[in-house]
Amino acid sequence: MKNLLLPCLAAAALTLSFCFEQAPDASVSTSAPAPAAAEASLLTGLLPSASTPPATDEPAAVTASRDSLAYGYYNQTLGVHLAHTENKSLLQTITDWLGTPYSYGASSRRGTDCSGFVTKVFKSVYGINLKRSSxxxxxxxxxxxxxxxxxxxxxxxxxxxxxxxxxxxxxxxxKFAHAACSGGVMVSSLHEAYYHRNFYAAGRVAGTQAPATIEGVAIDAETLAAAASARPE
Incomplete structure (x- = not known):
């Protein structure tokens, strides 16, 4: 009986050893990110986010690279030549709204009219509540x-x-962004015959233009220009 038990135990040990050698290494298959996830992580690190404040300890070169990438994207998407000094939050918000269908009296991403689009953008970017009608x-x-x-x-x-x-x-x-009856939120040109013919006026909302600064003191652009023109040659 003893002689029969020993061969059985040896056979069982060999079988268990074979099973463990053939089992997949779970730590390898779960720790490495999928290519798509890695790419998404890379893009998230490069492109700015309106909801995430920039890191204060980020090197200046990295910040400049991110800004350049962002402005390049808005240049292409909006069809304009930016000076890289424009409000990035405004450009990003408008870009996010592109393609939203037109819906009279509405003001959401599911549908909006012209004044609804403008009020939503200004509230999101500047925290300003505008009147509801144009x-x-x-x-x-x-x-x-x-x-x-x-x-x-x-x-x-x-x-x-x-x-x-x-x-x-x-x-x-x-170029200007608006919600058109014929195509929803889009970018159009004031040089187009229809908009050129019906253009009425332009207006500036208080609090939307960042003031220039001189040695840390805020000064509006008109005062700065007046001071420059009054300076003796």
Whole structure:
């Protein structure tokens, strides 16, 4: 009996040893990230996020590289030539809204009209609550000449005699973002015949233009320009 038990134990040991050698190494298969996840992680690190503040200890070269990448993306997506000084949060928010369908009286990503789009963008980017209609918005802005428009200014359109019916957000190079009845949120040109013919005025909302600074003291752009022109040669 003893002689029979020993061969049986030896056979069992060999069988168990074979099973353990053939079992997959779970630590290898679960610790390495999938290629798609790794790529997403890389892009997340490069592109800025409106909801995530930049790291304060990030090297200047890395920050500059991220900014350059972001502005390059907005250049291509919005079809404008940016100076890399524009409000990135504004550009990103407008980009996120592109393609939203038109829906009269609505103001969500499922559908929006022109004033709904503008109010949502200004609330998100600047924390400013605008009037809900394009006509009432116009009554709260500071008029600016068409040749003096800056990124973030509002552009208004009228069928004549001040009957304002449409509003958009000026970008650069004569381009503006708006919610059009025919195509939802898009970028159009003020040089297009329809918008050129119906353009009424441009206006600037208080608190949307970052002031210039001299030795840490804030000073608005108009005062800075006046001081420069008054300086003796």
């Amino acid at each position: 006509r009432s918005m116009f009554g709260t802005v500071k008029r600016v000449a068409k040749t003096k428009m800056k990124t973030g200014d509002l552009v208004f359109f009228s069928h004549g005699r001040g009957n304002i019916y449409h509003v958009g957000i000026y970008l650069k190079d004569g």
